[in-house]
Amino acid sequence: MTDDEAIATDLTLRVKRLLDDVDLAGVSREDFLGARFDAGLAWVHFPPGSGGLGLPARFQEFVDSRLRAAGAPEHLPGRNGIGRGMAAPTIAAFGTEEQKARLLRPLWTGEHEYCQLFSEPGAGSDLAAVGARAVRDGDTWVVNGQKVWTSSAHTAQRAILVARTDADVPKHRGLTYFVCDMADPGVEVRPLRQITGEAEFNEVFLTDVRIPDADRLGEVGEGWRVATLTLNNERVAIGGGVPREQGMIGKAAQAWRERPESRNPAMHDELMRHWVEAEVARLSAARMRQRLAAGQPGPEGSAMKLTFARLAQAISGFELELLGEDGLRYDDWTARRPESVEYTGRGAGYRYLRAKGNSIEGGTSEILRNVIAERVLGLPAEHRTDKDIPWKDVPR
Structure with missing residues (x-):
């Protein structure tokens, strides 16, 4: 038996065990997704304990197809794409063991939907120019600034956030990455109506928003990476x-x-x-x-x-x-x-x-x-005059 055949056999048994343990006729979507996470069948390529089994990513469709065939609950179409497609792999790569244990399961089950607080009125295409400030106060960070074009901010419980923590270094080196609680009283979400007539995205104002240092991903100043x-x-x-x-x-x-x-x-x-x-x-x-x-x-x-x-x-x-x-x-x-x-x-x-x-x-x-x-393609880089000067000295 080849390695791939052995993995497929093991996954078949794990899927069967999950379906045997859960009553599909009576289980809620969230409860089933939670049981699937605990079984390591959420993202099979994630580490054990983080919803995965540490397997090659190609086996994800193997699991997905068998659960679909059994009529198992799936994620709601279009919901929490930012969480699953962007926040989850970032947390898996840069989160501590405590952060992965605390953040990934509710993200997978849909209990925590995510939005992305990156772009600002003066920093969209040039994301490294963000000006929202995060100042450390003991074990928390106090964030002030404005974000814009934030899809699903009106429904999200959490956000991935990039803020400036050091204005005295070049722009790419003074950023830090956080997970923000959208229920903080300093978070204000305002709709932006678009050409379709809808308001699927928003502008978000952050006023003295407090983020625990335990919700920082990566090192201070490592936000760009x-x-x-x-x-x-x-x-x-x-x-x-x-x-x-x-x-x-x-x-x-x-x-x-x-x-x-x-x-x-x-x-x-x-x-x-x-x-x-x-x-x-x-x-x-x-x-x-x-x-x-x-x-x-x-x-x-x-x-x-x-x-x-x-x-x-x-x-x-x-x-x-x-x-x-x-x-x-x-x-x-x-x-x-x-x-x-x-x-x-x-x-x-x-x-x-x-x-x-x-x-x-x-x-x-x-x-x-x-x-x-x-x-x-390795072509010559575009000339950038502000690449090596402190962010505070960049003309705006």
């Missing part, structure tokens, strides 16, 4: 692909099949180009997710996110053209506060408008091209 891992995970999570002919290309293919009167050879060729590119992106994303799960997310993830944004905008535009006047109808201008991000939800008009944000969120396409040029 920790945040880089989060950002690499984010870009793969956003551009990480979907099953074949689902997502945006699935919607376009469905519209093509349902509207034969709108077809013409030129649009057929265009759809085929989009379909092939979506399939190439899906296969590339599968390989990238394996590296990500193994704790090796690199700058190549920027290419996946860049491709996702370009394809989403092109395909949603194609769908709108295919539908003609029907594509111009918009189903709901209500200023909703959705609990999750719907990249492909609702109608074609919504998808077209929502896709405009894909080239901004998670790193603008312009910045990602710089990342690819410098860190993947």
